[in-house]
Amino acid sequence: MNNKINTYTVSIYTENNLGLLNRISAIFLKRHISIESLTTSQSEINNIFRFVIIVSISEPKIKRITKQIEKQIEVIAAFYHTDKETIYLETALYKVKSKSLFDEKHIQKIIKESQANIVTVSPNYFVIEKTGWRKETESLYDSLEPYGLLQFVRSGRISVSKEPMNISNILGLNTDK
């Protein structure tokens, strides 16, 4: 199998359970693989949670790890996908001094051109939100940075797969709602 390093999105459907995060991260820890980002949320099914984990490793490794994750009792199913097989986004927040917004006309142009949104404006600062691919949030970061960023934060990746994951079938749920 190919040993080339790739970015993989691991999608894990789980029962809501304390300690499962620990159990899943231990599988990566054991093999000394760093998790680039991790997001958990409610899934499309009531009371079923979804983990989205991003790692850069080879395919043989991600395949084995996915099976070991799936083996955990409260994991319903686990999948791995390449970037091409998923639709994915990240959200970034940029906190900038309000003074910059009013003094530097250029900033308004940057915000408009990058299709970012202003979330909050206060006398002292304003907060810009940008959702998109990594290179888009990074490009906006580069553009805003010269004007002074008070704070910057970026979320983990969230993604959906192009192909169905058929969790309802695995669970034997009736999906014809």
Add this chain to the structure above:
Amino acid sequence: MKKSIKISGAEAVIRCLLEEGVDLIYGYPGGAIMPIYDELYKFQDKLTHILTRHEQGATHAAQGYSRVSGKVGVVTATSGPGATNLVTGIADAQIDSTPMVCITGQVASHLLGSDAFQETDIIGISTPVTKWNCQITKAEDIPGVLAKAFYIAKSGRPGPVLIDITKDAQFELMEFNYQKCNSLRSYKPVPVYSLKEIKNAAELINSAKKPLIVWGQGVILGNAENEFKEFVEKTGIPAAWTILGLSGLPTEHPLNVGMVGMHGNYGPNVLTNECDILLAIGMRFDDRVTGNLDYYAKQAKIIHFEIDPAELNKNIEVDIEILGDVKETIPELIKIVEQKTYPKWIEKFHSFYKKEYEKVIKDDLYPVKEGLTMGEVIKEINEASNGDAIIVSDVGQHQMVTCRYAKFNESKSNVTSGGLGTMGFALPAAIGAKMGAPNREVVAVIGDGGYQMTIQELGTIFQTGCAVKIVVLNNEFLGMVRQWQQMFFDKRYASTEMINPDFITIAKGYNIEAKKVDKRVDLKSSVQKMISSEKPYFLEVRVEKEANVFPMIPSGASVSDVRLE
């Protein structure tokens, strides 16, 4: 459904155990589990608690009990140090797929996270080494969680489960209702097998010229010994075993060609790299079995019978995957494989055996030099027990020698720590084995190093009268490490020499009849005397100090580079 009654969480724990058919548990009391022990006192006519001398001993005893009986081993311990002392046994059970349920007490729920007295995060600590674990803070959750615990521990590929119960949940009153768990929507213990893959496997097997079976503990855990034997006999394929597969097929069976792996037999190791089809049945290609993966059975088509999907293609890429329970898949295969024999191919195993016999086995079993060998002790145990004993071994040189030479007529008779290699396993595991199979002879074979790691369990033997036979093969060294130091570290014997106490005096202190043998002339009669005793018995055999175990595959070498000297 039974009528609900209000009882304490602690009583509910006991009732759950009884519902699961548990009549024997191992453990050690302490502050955070006192309510459960109080109930154990009340229920002592239905549920026997064996007080070990250390919590680790309780886990190994539960393992020994489970390995010979096929039942779930149950352990109870208190919070903090009680719980952390379980970790080695839990890890051992996890890697050797032993069904076990450990119940630990925990500080009261309002104290969780406050570094309270004897508080430890045993859920966090045990997560990587348990099949499942769960903390209970409300009494009402006890029946559901315990039912799940037993189901998970024993189903599919078995393993250890830890349930941590806060002290307030043990006191709290609840309505008791028990329903056994037999499915969980997120857990598929036995994958559905593919008839198509079985057909593909049969075609390959029918076309084979030089096939080899390597079987592991999966055959035993799946209770598929009879099916397996029938398959071996119909196909006529020579079958070799991993250390945990030992006793799954009688040692004397004509198609049993011995052990694979680091100290396995010469023939099966060398011929792994000559066979055309390798059938791996209920084994997981451990590195001690395969040696260097780059040179492992590269010429062979490999068929892997496995219940755990995560084991497929983990270490070895295989050609045919037969996912499922061997108890179901092997009978399907038997129907469609041809009856065959491979006299020429099997002759090869015999000729390799002859070489091994001349170079190694003869001197191990029939030594002419003065020093006693470990091998001749095992031979005497075989003879005295007619191959009907359960033999429990610890970890190290004596373990390899025991597994190489012990004779087994019956399955579930070899108990040893395989995957984790836990020194100190054998003495407590033998106690559990004897209690799990009270009508059988149980002999623990232990090195002088491992013996002293759990020697305090002599107290458990003394108190219970458990009639285990203990053989300590004393070479006054940590022998396996010393062997490696000799071979790979220019004989720099760093911290491997042991100055030992008088083991006879110690055994006598526990009122256990004891004898020391240091001359060959006394060996046979001493082993016979030990076996014929109805009581616990301790036999120390002074063996040659610097003997080495061969054959050996040096680490990093190929299985076919197995050395005879």
